[in-house]
Amino acid sequence: MIEIPYLGSGPYCYSNSLAMMMGAQAPPAGVIETLTGSPFGMQLLGGGLPFFDPFGWTPEIGVDDALAALGWTAERTSGGDAATAVARLSAELAHGPVMVGPVEMGRLRYQPGMAGPIGADHYLIALGVDDERVLLHDPQGYPYATLPLGEFAEAWRAETVDYAEPYTMRTGFTRSAPTDAAAALAAAVPRAAAWLGGETGHPAPPGTLANGDAAPALAALLESGCGEAAREHLVHFAVRVGTRRLADAAACMRGAGRPEAAAVLTAQARLTGSLQYALAVGDDRAAARALRSLAPTYAELRAELLR
DSSP: OOOOOOOSOOOOHHHHHHHHHHGGGOOOHHHHHHHTTTTSOOEEETTTEEESSOTTOOHHHHHHHHHHHTTEEEEEEOOSOHHHHHHHHHHHHTTSOEEEEEEEGGGOTTSTTOOSOOSOEEEEEEEEEOSSEEEEEETTTEEEEEEEHHHHHHHHHOTTSTTOOTTOEEEEEEESSOOOHHHHHHHHHHHHHHHHTTOSOOOOOTTOEEHHHHHHHHHHHHHTTOOHHHHHHIIIIIHHHHHHHHHHHHHHHHHTTOHHHHHHHHHHHHHHHHHHHHHHHTOHHHHHHHHHHHTTHHHHHHHHHTO
């Protein structure tokens, strides 16, 4: 089997946002994503909404983990009303760019097809603001995008993002204890194993299933009739980002001297990636077979990381 690291587009909004804030000192986005912990598990939120990330994990947890792993600090602020938040943003932009998010992606109307809330989280870099508009680098593929100030404030309120606090932003990025990527990845292995073992202590909605329980449960849901909303979520986001995370984590673990773990991650990436065609064309039986093959790999990966 030919293996080559994946390069290309993908929904890596917070990792790409962190890389922009870190500037020339940033490692590749795939390293940042791996250090967030996102590749190490699968969850079926509330027994019905699938994500290829660990039980109880959220991007906010992942962002903080990646910063700490790489020896960076940043000041996180949130809350208040829209006017106060915009004033806070304007004051911080006098000193440099600001990482903003999560925001509600459906309110970013410069993205084609976005006309209102869809419950999708997103992260951005704010570059400027005046009385009318905000200037943004959107890592979804929209550099120097602009958005009317009122629409931006509605997106930033993030009331439809279940884990979000309103008007969250990060500023003051400082590299206080420089750690190179290889050392950070090696040190993150126990944390990755803990995510796979459900040992992080982070809560999840009642009925949420993880890993080897989540994959066959999703298979059963597909076989009983996958609704259009769930299919759209899977083919436009969850499978794409999940597969890329696994491929990047495989490359990172291989580079960190963990070839056995890398092999399991590559197998997971291939199985997860195979879901894209099956789900896009409606072959739910094939998708269910892949998910049942995926189920035991989470325990296998954890065992390899604990060696």
